[in-house]
Amino acid sequence: MQQQLAQLVAAATQEASAVATRAELEAFKARVVGPNGSLTQVMKGMATLSKEERPVVGKLINEAKKSVEELLAALLVKVEDAEIAAALGASVDPTLPSPDAPAGSLHPLSRTRERILASFRKLGFVVAEGPEVETEWHCFDALNTPADHPARDMQDTLYMPKAFRSADAPRKADEAILLRTHTSSVQVRTMLSRKPPFRIVAPGRCFRRDAVDATHSANFHQVEGLWIDRNVTLADLRGVLDFFVKETFGADAEIRLRPSFFPFTEPSFEMDLRSPNLGRLSDRWLEIMGCGLVDPKVLELCGLDPNEWSGLAFGLGLERIAMLVHGIDDIRHFYNNDTRFLRQFA
Amino acid sequence: MKVSFQALSRHLDLAGVTAERVAEVLPMLGLEVESVTTFGLAPLPLVVVGEIKSFEKHPKADRLSVCQVDVGDGSIRQIVCGAKNFKAGDRVPVALPGTVMPGGFEIKVSKLRDVDSAGMMCSSEELGLGKGEDGLLILTPRQPALGTPLNSLFGAPDTVLEISVTPNRGDCLGIRGVARDLAAALGLTLKPLTVKTAAGLAAAPSAADAVKFVRSSSEFCPYYTLRTLKNVKVGPSPEWLRRDLEAAGLRPINNVVDITNWVLLELGQPLHAFDAKKVSEGIEARPAREGEEIVLLDGKKVKLEPGVCVIADAQRPLVVAGVMGGADSGVTDSTTDVLLEAAWFRPGEIRRVARRIGVSTDSSHRFARDVDPAGVELASRLATDLLVELAGAQVSGPAVAVGKPPRADVTIELSAGYVAAKLGTPVADADVSAAFARLGFTVKASAAGFSVLVPSFRSDVTRPIDLVEEFIRIHGTDKVPAGRPIAPLPGDEDALTSVFTREVSARLVGAGFTECCHYSLRDAAELERTLGADKAALVAMDNPLTAEQTHLRASLVPGLAGALALNLSVHADPRGLFEVGTVFRPQADGTIREFLSVAFAIVAEPVTRSWKSREAFDALRAKRLLQDAAALAGVASVRLSFAAATGGLWQADHAAALVDRGRAAEGACGVLDLRWTRSLGLKSSVIAGEVCFPRTAFAEARKVPRFEAFSSFPPVTKDVAVIVPVGVAVAEVESRVRQGASKAAGKEFALESVNCFDVFTGPGLPEGHRSLAFEIRWRHAARTLTDEETNQALGVVIATLEKGAGWTVRR
The missing domain is CATH 3.30.930.10 (Bira Bifunctional Protein; Domain 2)
Incomplete structure (x- = not known):
């Protein structure tokens, strides 16, 4: 019996080497452990054995069965490997370049904008937006800059013809329609549509009738900020701007508020920045943005009681910040869209 | 606005204050300094006075002369020169070898077209003195001694600060205004202005005046003064006056015009001088009439918009008020009697008219920024002083004034604590009143806190908040600390x-x-x-x-x-x-x-290119x-x-x-x-x-998605292919499939998806047709669908599709 079992296992092992496919594996399995398989036949012979023989033979049979099962398991792995190799084809050279295009990139102005907005979000400012084509009232009059105010000379404005009607900025009376010269018009729209207190930051495109050169562009971007609340102070203004500058230019950047003039803030300041990490512009005061406390007249024009509400406002040029942060020397790069420029910010 | 250090020194004792310090202080007052330049003769120790003893044509160059020059050192030196404007005996500046000219060029002993040249005779421009006459700077009339260093003939060089004045600070469009701010910042006292011409105005012309009437009938001219000055000798201005104008970037013209310009620079008040002989009868500030035209000083002919304020005589408009004078009524070399105008015009209107005509003058720029009404008469008197002194003018009497100053000093009540409340940091009352006093405001204690009298030269300061700005300008923004930390406002979202x-x-x-x-x-x-x-x-x-x-x-x-x-x-x-x-x-x-x-x-x-195509x-x-x-x-x-x-x-x-x-x-x-x-x-x-x-x-806030329960039973998928003419859009067929499939599902079960998975044209299809195959998937919420149900449903889909004209379902 022992010999018979040993022969059976040896024969199966030999036969197994020829098995290559799943069908052959199934056929082989049937020949050995199927209902009429060779091992099954031996096991059936157990019934004829005596009480004394059974444990001995049983042990031998179990050993043979175990060997066959191991053989089958190994064969299954072999067959599956062959199947997988057939399904997948030749092996991959992992050093080959991927034929697919890599991810694209955000424009440096978008990157800068998002970075700035993220800083102000930390201070509880939320993003507001407004139309690019504006009424003269929203862009100037409501900002305490009536017609023939000399402050209008500070910006040369692009106008739309009299017949132009904007769906987004309908006229209040017969005022001119223009391309907004600053995002400060969003201040007006926000004060008219929301109840204070609020803090908004308004990124957007602005337009001036300027000839294009290394520092001027017919359109450019600003980020405007407005905080309306009770008892907003100059100290708050310094706190907000100081935070922003340290977020954007690092902890060793410092600011100063230099008195200036804007019709819609009183007092008004230019905020200058000085940082040791700005390349050839390091350690010099650089003009970054205009700011101030909201002029009471503006609050009044926008329907807020200046005895109850106060505010601070600021506006910065996105191009200016992006140029400083990335060391870009010509504003026209932003609008030329040469990918050799754009991909540097991927 | 160009302001020179010397000009500021007329109004302030700037001993111990450098120009660099001034350039640091002004920006922190809101007066941005755009550039700092040197004006006048830089220190040039090797440039001396020489005399051209004789000269002859260069043998090899028609345009050059070979000059024999004496610089008083006991020898005669030969210098080759390209200028033509000299004669033998003229004294001229000579740059000796070793001089580094203001442009950086070093003078050396050299040869010019083979002729030796030991130095250079200089033009005004080469010396950095501005564009003078063509050729050498002729010093002969000054009679300087030979060998005198040129620097001893000219004053010390001046520093010119180009200041960008914001639109609210019309007062700083005059040197005295800038000096006043500087004085406040540095804690200095403004020197008093001394004027000899007596104050006082007449209501109407006297017999001694050169006009019979002075009137204003324009709403844009509420205040107008005119003074007659006789026997004026028009001629070049003295050097100091020319220098002051040039330092400010203006071109000297003649003494009368130069004096009006000098006063404009000094006080910020524009003046206008008429040739009295060219004025018919009198002067009236009046609205322009329909069809009137004027030829301006710059030669431009302008059609006047009716209503625009003009300064006219009995016959015609002479000046576009506050903007620009006419070509034919101004002062010329033959003028003997002058009418000197000093007035106040409505700022907005001046700006509007100047833009309309397309000019911006020193005058319109200032009037548009609200000149000081109290300065009108003062400017007239100061100019009169100078006309008397420098042009021998005789004053006929007081200026004739019509109207009255449109605004006066303003008193602002400032409650105690208001400044600190706006700053967000405590400040002492004494600091507040001290800052205002330094600016020339008069501060008195009042029941509420302070009563601040703001002189009329500061048209921009009318409200308590304006005083906060004035305070912080003088007090210093660096004294305001960064404010409280702030928490976000809940519920606010980005647009x-x-x-x-x-x-x-x-x-x-x-x-x-x-x-x-x-x-x-x-x-x-x-x-x-x-x-x-x-x-x-x-x-x-x-x-x-x-x-x-x-x-x-x-x-x-x-x-x-x-x-x-x-x-x-x-x-x-x-x-x-x-x-x-x-x-x-x-x-x-x-x-x-x-x-x-x-x-x-x-x-x-x-x-x-790629090794593997996509x-x-x-x-x-x-x-x-x-x-x-x-x-x-x-x-x-x-x-x-x-x-x-x-x-x-x-x-x-x-x-x-x-x-x-x-x-x-x-x-x-x-x-x-x-x-x-x-x-x-x-x-x-x-x-x-x-x-x-x-x-x-x-505009609407985003909807928050709501969970919908889904079936745990398997779906049933059926395919249907339909042959349609090529012009029929897939969307149209798909919509029909969807329609049939939903109808078939009714309320019992649900259509889950319809997916076009094959589009085929080619053999076996009629010409001009294509086959579109769709996979339809249904599912029941509570059980498995039976074959019978789904076959029936497919039948409904097929029936729906076959209603399409020329559509055939493939079976």
């Missing part, structure tokens, strides 16, 4: 346009697209291509600056196509490009609406990107339909227009017009897509 911009940009960057940024202002040709000529005219600007930027953009696609062409031309291998921004589109109601647009463009065939980018991939973008904006794909796009930017038969049933989105995608893109230099076809949303589409 959804902004959220969408961020999300859609991230999506496209992930899809391999590079973001671009193009100008919003485009040329006419682009808009005509995008919108057609009629609609393009609706987005044209009124006053464009250049011919390339005349219209508002209606699409981002042309910019992107241009950028692809640019990048290919410079071998920058562009892949896909995208942009997010505002476009402007005419609407059916005649308005122009702003849309937030998302667009992309990509060259269909890869621009770089499928080309096609119109339907563009469609998928658009659908995804729309979904981010809250416009579900089921709302969108696509139909063949016609004309404009898009290639016929290869592009689709996108329509949203909810009218919150519009757009197009597909192949760009090939003739157009080829004309841009793009060989391969370009696939693009654009979807735009009116801003109102983002």
